Amino acid sequence: MRPHVAFLGLGEAGYAIASDLSAYAHVTGFDPAWTGRPAGFTAMGGPAEAVAGADLVIGLTAAADAPAALASVLGHTAPDAVYLDLATASPELKRELAATAAAHGLSFAEGVLMAPVLRLGMRTPILMSGPGVVRAARLLTACGMDVTPLGGRVGEAAARKLLRSIVVKGLTALMVESLRVAEAQGLGRWCHDHLVETLTELDGDVIRRLLDGTVRHSVRRVAEMEAAAEMAESSGEMPLMTRATAEVLRSVPGRGIPAPARHHEWRGHLRRRRRRGRGRLHADARRHLEGAYFLAGDLPADPARRDDLLLRLMGSPDTAQLDGIGGGHPLTSKVAVVSRSPEPRADVDYLFLQVHVAEALVSAGQTCGNILAGVAPFAIERGLVPAEGDETRVRIRILNGDGVATAYVDTRGGRVRYAGGTYISGVPFPAAPVTLCFEGTEGATCGSLLPTGSVRDEIAGVAATCVDNGMPVVVVAAGALGATGYESPTELEADAALTARVEEIRLRAGALMGLGDVRTTTVPKVALVAAPRDGGTISARTFIPHRVHTSIGVLGAVSVATAVLLDGSVAAEAAGRTAPGGPLRIEHPTGYFDALIEVSGTGAGLRVRRSGVVRTARKLFDGVVWPRRP
Structure with missing residues (x-):
């Protein structure tokens, strides 16, 4: 049964996401100013009608309208519904909304959109936090949306969005002011080209040099900005950003600058x-x-x-x-x-x-x-x-x-x-994406996707699925070995009986997979899987082979995700609901890993066409x- 998602607010962003999401969920919506024609979703006559029976209610309004949007549905939502507020607002307002929802027994989560919605639609990355984050994230990720849960503290997502806004919008205001002054000085084209050159050269090294230089030369830079402000005023422009910059630089000798990441945080x-x-x-x-x-x-x-x-x-x-x-x-x-x-x-x-x-x-x-x-x-x-x-x-x-x-x-x-x-x-700071698309990885090491010829085998008295979609992996239910599948790597490695049992399974599986004696090799890996508990598809802890991975390897994740798609496999039994064509989210000790797997056929006849993941590198x-x- 498809989930029911209700939207309060059908402006450009709400309309785009609701339209896309309607391919994966039953979508209803309400907007008092709505005059358009729905594309895949149902526009209702009022807020109570829109949210009736909904699993998730998404408020996507201006910040000033967010309290009224929430108030309009209090007492009209389903008992187990989650209210997700996506307004760009302060952490304080988000906490006020959370308190209002809690007072009426309504589960609450807050989220922020981290990219232009009109370009990406439902694929727009969303940061999300609050007490209802797990349930909201589970529903949206099952529909293929890009959701990053941050935890249960209300306001954390909003704070990250607004910090980004300080940089992006503040930088935009500085550019506008400098271009206006440049135009008055007859240097508009030069200033534009210089901005492009400067911004395209920005990276971690340049930012560090700018910050370090400001600490050493703050007095000189204040004088420089004051001179720039005088030039702007003589050109007939109001140097609001330039004057503000001078004041911030003037504060550096007394307050300093937050230190960059220490060596141990690399x-x-x-x-x-x-x-x-x-x-x-x-x-x-x-x-x-x-x-x-x-x-x-x-x-x-x-x-x-x-x-x-x-x-x-x-x-x-x-x-x-x-x-x-x-x-x-x-x-x-x-x-x-x-x-x-x-x-x-x-x-x-x-x-x-x-x-x-x-x-x-x-x-x-x-x-x-x-x-x-x-x-x-x-x-x-x-x-x-x-x-x-x-x-x-x-x-x-x-x-x-x-x-x-x-x-x-x-x-x-x-x-x-x-x-x-x-x-x-597992990485606290963002970086540029590196998109990886794989072809021809099916059976890359063992010669076939199912090296034993079966979707399911009994190995050392335990049900297992052996799969090779770029990495030979033995998938075993954590519960079959007396584990939960949610332990930390340290806890698993400290369990001598468990590690011995995992190695016994690995050695026998290696022979069955055509890898021979694997006592001195690093494959196959062994993945202990369990049902997801943070909105993903499946939870996994991977032995590589004798230490436990602090997250999960890329191709190990691709192989585990492929096992989820094999009807009757150990992974399929443990997995939560998956959306057709959507990403498969593997929960691991430090977060999650999303993989897209395109397949044809089912069961032992399943074939992998291609797979893809997004990573970062710096x-x-x-x-x-x-x-x-x-």
Whole structure:
């Protein structure tokens, strides 16, 4: 049965989202000023009629109208309905609305739209918080909407939206003022072009230099802004933003500037290459992964010599990897080797190497989708692929399995852009998105999507689904092993009986999947799954294979999501409701992961056409690394 969603407010944003959402839900709406024709939804004559029986009521009005919109439906909603207010308003107003709803027994959530609705419709990213966030997020994500739950504190979503508005709208006001003054000075075209050049160069390094420079030179910069204000006034313009800027800068010596992220807060891939016998370092910010990126031509061609060098660079074998650039964990001891591809179907080749931490071992038995997210930016910056237009497509052949991934990278201004507004679970700050589309990953390692030939097997006395859509994964119900599926990685790793049982299943599954003796390999992975509890499709905890992933790997997530679509699989039994064609949201220890899987057929006859995910990557540094002597 399709959910019922009611809209209060059918302006441009409400109309666009209601129209799109009507393909996945029964949608009703009311707007006192409504005179148009509904597109897929039903416009009602009053608010009480619109919300009758609705599972979710969405208030999408101006902030001034939000209290009246909520008041108009109090006492008319279903007992278990959630009221979601999407007005752009202050955290204080959101808390007042929440208190009003609570006083009438109505579950409340607040959300904000983080991109232009007219361009994206129901795909517009939404940040959401409040006591009703789990139920509201579960319903909307099941319909394919892009929702990021922030927790139960009312006002958190609104605060993030308004902080973004200070930057974006404040910057816009500064641009308007500077262009007006420039026009009066006969420098309008120059000022416009200079704005474009300056803004396209903005990245983390530039912002840090601006902030650091302001601390050191605040007095000089105040004088500079006062001179600019005098020029504006002599041109007949009111320098409101310029004067305000001078006042903010004047406060810096006394109040300082909030410190940027400390070193221990860095998230990231470390991307490295070698040149002239020395290693060059790059970094992409990702909380749970680090990986070194090399050009293939800068590494020894002989695999044995190459692996020996990588062990010495990363600091293995050593549980802490103190004498190298590894982080003492499988997630922080990864390497990408990149080169131009000789094949017409790809631009570059990507070989992933897992450098073991405590053993002198380098494995190429699997690929890594998270490290894959940094391959295209690395290839563009190393000249393997030219930047083309605002978005550059890079076709990547995955040598570990011979599949092909296509990455789309922001290259506005002719270079890789790392700053952006895309949030990834586990990463506190946004970055530019890297969209990854996969083809040919079905059976990439084992030769078939269902390596055992069955949707469901009994392995070591436990029901399991073995699947390979880019990563061989054994899916097991957490409850079958005495776990809940919601534990932290630390809790799971501390359970010796559980880890031994997982390894027993993995070793037997490896043989059944055609992988042979997997005692010294990193595949297959084992995913313990359970029903979702935060609005997603399924919850998963992944052994990789002996440590537990702090989130979930990209291709591991794609394989688990594919298992959800297999009728009769262990994953399908645990999964919540899924919307046809919509994203599958996998809940993991630090948030969630969305994957889109396009398939045909059902059960054992299911075939994967393509799959896609969105990740982020950010460069941290470019430097030199010295391996320890042999």
